[in-house]
Amino acid sequence: QQPVQSPQAVILREGEDAVINCSSSKALYSVHWYRQKHGEAPVFLMILLKGGEQKGHEKISASFNEKKQQSSLYLTASQLSYSGTYFCGTESRSNSGYALNFGKGTSLLVTP
Amino acid sequence: EADIYQTPRYLVIGTGKKITLECSQTMGHDKMYWYQQDPGMELHLIHYSYGVNSTEKGDLSSESTVSRIRTEHFPLTLESARPSHTSQYLCASSADVASGRNEQFFGPGTRLTVL
Numbered sequence: 001q002q003p004v005q006s007p008q009a010v011i012l013r014e015g016e017d018a019v020i021n022c023s024s025s026k027a028l029y030s031v032h033w034y035r036q037k038h039g040e041a042p043v044f045l046m047i048l049l050k051g052g053e054q055k056g057h058e059k060i061s062a063s064f065n066e067k068k069q070q071s072s073l074y075l076t077a078s079q080l081s082y083s084g085t086y087f088c089g090t091e092s093r094s095n096s097g098y099a100l101n102f103g104k105g106t107s108l109l110v111t112p
Numbered sequence: 113e114a115d116i117y118q119t120p121r122y123l124v125i126g127t128g129k130k131i132t133l134e135c136s137q138t139m140g141h142d143k144m145y146w147y148q149q150d151p152g153m154e155l156h157l158i159h160y161s162y163g164v165n166s167t168e169k170g171d172l173s174s175e176s177t178v179s180r181i182r183t184e185h186f187p188l189t190l191e192s193a194r195p196s197h198t199s200q201y202l203c204a205s206s207a208d209v210a211s212g213r214n215e216q217f218f219g220p221g222t223r224l225t226v227l
Contacts, residue, residue: 032215041202041218042155087155089216099145099170100216104154 022088
């Protein structure tokens with residue numbers, strides 16, 4: 001079951017914050033976040049393995065609410081390099097260890 | 113640094129030709145995947161493998177086939193290419209989930225155009 005991402009697209013000025021959401025209709029085992037820049041392959045950002053877990057990398061962090069079956073990616077004080085399409089990939093308990101289901105992506109553009 | 117390679121990077125061919133897209137990884141990963149992605153669109157899983165001699169079809173119906181004779185190699189073959197196959201094909205690999213680190217590493221992709 002494909003997770004649902006929102007918003008579809010967002011435009012920010014440099015230094016502003018953004019939140020990207022990912023929700024699933026299935027009970028989740030893990031949530032992955034990837035960023036893909038134009039013309040390049042997706043690059044892994046972080047994985048959240050259990051409910052309530054929060055992880056961060058520099059000014060990008062994420063949370064995982066297992067009960068609500070959703071994850072959010074937080075981009076703080078955005079930089080121009082944050083521009084790209086962000087995908088969440090979910091692993092449900094019913095297919096743990098199997099291939100991920102990716103959302104449709106959220107396009108993020110950071111302007112000067 | 114992920115070590116996963118795809119060749120060719122770009123391919124333009126005529127309708128009806130047989131093609132093989134190559135994918136190799138040097139990380140010793142058991143799991144490998146093929147995705148199809150149109151520009152600016154979502155990733156569609158077309159094939160995956162849990163290890164040698166294991167292959168499964170993904171969510172997106174595809175006329176392609178794959179093989180996994182060696183751990184490091186996961187080629188994708190189209191017996192008769194058609195214009196509808198025009199897309200970008202991304203290969204990825206991941207370690208076994210038991211290691212707790214099963215993030216996917218993506219290759220640079222092959223951009224295929226069928227005339």
